[in-house]
Amino acid sequence: MDAVRAVAEPRRREILRLVWDAELSAGEIAERFDVTFGAVSQHLKVLRESGLVTLRQDGKKxxxxxxxxxxGPLAAYLQSMWAAKLDTLAELSEAAERAERSEGTDS
Structure with missing residues (x-):
């Protein structure tokens, strides 16, 4: 599977985000999802076979x-997508804070 098709799946994009800056065990990755370990393992296999993640084995882990x-160029795209999501979340949080403050002054 090519890289673009591999990252088209939302859970695989989320796995990439999790392991972007830090190395995580398969178990640590699986804990973050509401699907079985086997399902996460299959996503990891696709990412590995596409060359998008590296694998290091230490004993059984x-x-x-x-x-x-x-x-390659997908890295910049993914980073900008995640940054845009964080920007949106920050804007929503700030709007909620402003709304709370204005409700408190209306009393």
């Missing part, structure tokens, strides 16, 4: 990290 170099 498998650790994953995003391979930004392999992502």
């Amino acid at each position: 498998r650790f994953y990290r995003a391979d930004r170099e392999a992502l």
Whole structure:
């Protein structure tokens, strides 16, 4: 599977976000999702076979990290997408705070 098709799936994009700056074990990744470990393992397999994550094995544990170099131009796109989501979340939070303050002064 090519990289674009691999990151088209939302859970795989979320896995990439999780391992963007930090190496995580398969178990740590799976804990963040509401699907089975097997389902997460399949997503990790697709990402690994697409060359988008690296795998390091330490005993029985498998650790994953995003391979930004392999992502090429997709890396910048994914980072901008995640930044845009964070910007939106910050704007919503600030709007909620302003609304709370204005409700408090209306009493």
